[in-house]
Amino acid sequence: MFARINSMGLFGIDSYMVGVEVDYGQGLPRIDLVGLPDTAVNESKNRVRSAVKNSGYEFPQSRITINLTPADTRKEGPIYDLPILIAVLKAGHQLNCNVDDCAFIGELSLDGAVRHVNGALPMVIRARKDGIKNVFVPSANALESSVVTGINVFAVSTVKEVINHLTGESPLEPVTYNEQDELLNKPPLPDFRDVMGQQEARYALEIAAAGGHNILMVGPPGSGKSMLAKRLPSILPDMTFEESLRTTELYSISGNLPQGVSLIRERPFRSPHHTVSPAGLSGGGAIPRPGEVSLAHNGVLFLDELPEFSRQSMEVLRQPIEDNKITISRANASVTYPCSAMVVAAMNPCPCGYYGHPKRKCTCPDGAAKRYLAKVSGPMLDRIDIHIEVPPVDFEKLSSKVPGECSADIKKRVNAARKIQQERLAGTGIACNAKMDPAMTKKFCITTDKAMSTLEQIFNRLDFSARAYDKILRVARTIADLEGSELIDASHIAQAVQFRSLDRKLWRL
Numbered sequence: 001m002f003a004r005i006n007s008m009g010l011f012g013i014d015s016y017m018v019g020v021e022v023d024y025g026q027g028l029p030r031i032d033l034v035g036l037p038d039t040a041v042n043e044s045k046n047r048v049r050s051a052v053k054n055s056g057y058e059f060p061q062s063r064i065t066i067n068l069t070p071a072d073t074r075k076e077g078p079i080y081d082l083p084i085l086i087a088v089l090k091a092g093h094q095l096n097c098n099v100d101d102c103a104f105i106g107e108l109s110l111d112g113a114v115r116h117v118n119g120a121l122p123m124v125i126r127a128r129k130d131g132i133k134n135v136f137v138p139s140a141n142a143l144e145s146s147v148v149t150g151i152n153v154f155a156v157s158t159v160k161e162v163i164n165h166l167t168g169e170s171p172l173e174p175v176t177y178n179e180q181d182e183l184l185n186k187p188p189l190p191d192f193r194d195v196m197g198q199q200e201a202r203y204a205l206e207i208a209a210a211g212g213h214n215i216l217m218v219g220p221p222g223s224g225k226s227m228l229a230k231r232l233p234s235i236l237p238d239m240t241f242e243e244s245l246r247t248t249e250l251y252s253i254s255g256n257l258p259q260g261v262s263l264i265r266e267r268p269f270r271s272p273h274h275t276v277s278p279a280g281l282s283g284g285g286a287i288p289r290p291g292e293v294s295l296a297h298n299g300v301l302f303l304d305e306l307p308e309f310s311r312q313s314m315e316v317l318r319q320p321i322e323d324n325k326i327t328i329s330r331a332n333a334s335v336t337y338p339c340s341a342m343v344v345a346a347m348n349p350c351p352c353g354y355y356g357h358p359k360r361k362c363t364c365p366d367g368a369a370k371r372y373l374a375k376v377s378g379p380m381l382d383r384i385d386i387h388i389e390v391p392p393v394d395f396e397k398l399s400s401k402v403p404g405e406c407s408a409d410i411k412k413r414v415n416a417a418r419k420i421q422q423e424r425l426a427g428t429g430i431a432c433n434a435k436m437d438p439a440m441t442k443k444f445c446i447t448t449d450k451a452m453s454t455l456e457q458i459f460n461r462l463d464f465s466a467r468a469y470d471k472i473l474r475v476a477r478t479i480a481d482l483e484g485s486e487l488i489d490a491s492h493i494a495q496a497v498q499f500r501s502l503d504r505k506l507w508r509l
Helices: 044-054 081-091 120-129 139-145 159-167 179-184 199-211 225-230 241-254 278-282 311-316 318-323 368-374 378-382 407-424 438-444 449-462 466-482 490-498 501-505
Strands: 002-011 014-025 030-034 063-069 102-104 134-138 152-156 215-218 300-304 325-329 334-338 342-347 386-389
Touching: 002 081, 002 120, 014 081, 014 120, 030 044, 044 081, 063 081, 081 102, 081 159, 120 134, 120 139, 120 241, 134 139, 139 152, 152 159, 199 215, 199 225, 199 342, 199 386, 199 407, 199 466, 215 225, 215 501, 225 300, 225 342, 241 334, 278 311, 311 318, 318 325, 378 466, 386 501, 407 466, 438 466, 449 466, 449 490, 466 490
Parallel strands: 002 102, 030 063, 102 134, 134 152, 215 342, 215 386, 300 342
Antiparallel strands: 002 014, 014 063, 325 334
16 A cells, blocks of 8 residues: 655755655554654654544554655655655545645644644745645645745645545635735834934935945944934835745745744844854754845844954855855755845944044043954955944934934935836846946946046055945945936045945044
């Protein structure tokens, strides 16, 4: 007696078809599970046995061999409980129906309840690509799975529900995605109108949002660095469906998808504590799972108190910031995750926080500010496009009754500038100035003669690196886009250089 059931597996962000084969043989009652299962998969034998009995069916007293194909790929997690149970019942003729066009995903409780699993969204997407017509997922995964069109997704809560549907006793309706309900229930984002003063910092963040640039804010405690950073998502361009789908896949795999959310529509804002480990930032595990840098994909990775992060953690970010992807290699696997995120960092100018403060005296010993800044390596600073100083806000601005410009108005200008970039970069695979490579920078960052002369003088005076040269041109390109200018002028270059304050500050320390 033999049965084969379709299921799915995960490898990084990619999914693949898994065949669950069950064969009854002669001999003493025993269950052998083969096909490179991990501990969680091996334990499914006990969960399936109890779930079969507690669902009103008979578990066979014979020698059972369960094989998970392909046999050379390691399987992990409890997602194979449900397909193993269906295969056991089908091989024992307790379930007689055709399930060749179906796939099953789900963990089982001992009483036969079907529980949530991680990674349902990429698995359903893969099932559709492989020609599967019906996929059965836990009810807790119904919302995220419903966004996939072209396949029937059935949400099940118990084994009984699955069996009754397959036998036609109580058919289920496929779940459907209701975009309008989700959009109506979106919580409001923090608004820039709450920020008093800080006009230069607000403008710098507008440029960063328009061009997708990384930004570092330096200022004393209480100057509003964190407040500004948390409002950045409210002015970022709206996510496309493909961006939302890719980001949701990463959250689905990691188990971080918020309850009641089917598709992530707002750009993610990740703010790990400075004690985070390098593996926490990059991702980890026997088969690596996404880290903070990947969970910020298509959104913002906010690093508050940047010098307090360990040197190793900061250096982990150097390659992902440049390549927009991260490859994690372990003994069992090497996995690549996307991580195209804006890096927004904030730091104090010195350990006490008051170096250069107009009213409060810095209590640090001589040279402390330089040593504190040196905790952030030169290559790391080079990869941050914009550095700005955020001064303390005086009483007059704080007590003003006139609100600042709202996020909606800033976002209109950001969207207009981003549209110009998308049209200019059409067919290149990128959508913003910050992601241009050197060849694209040379092609699209066309300057006037005066602008190039200004850049040459500044470059020679401050001894900028080649990477800083490209960063300045890209930031200047974004400033020109916000102004609707086709050419980069000297004023745009001057503004871009002004937004490299730490490069200039090194000459003063």
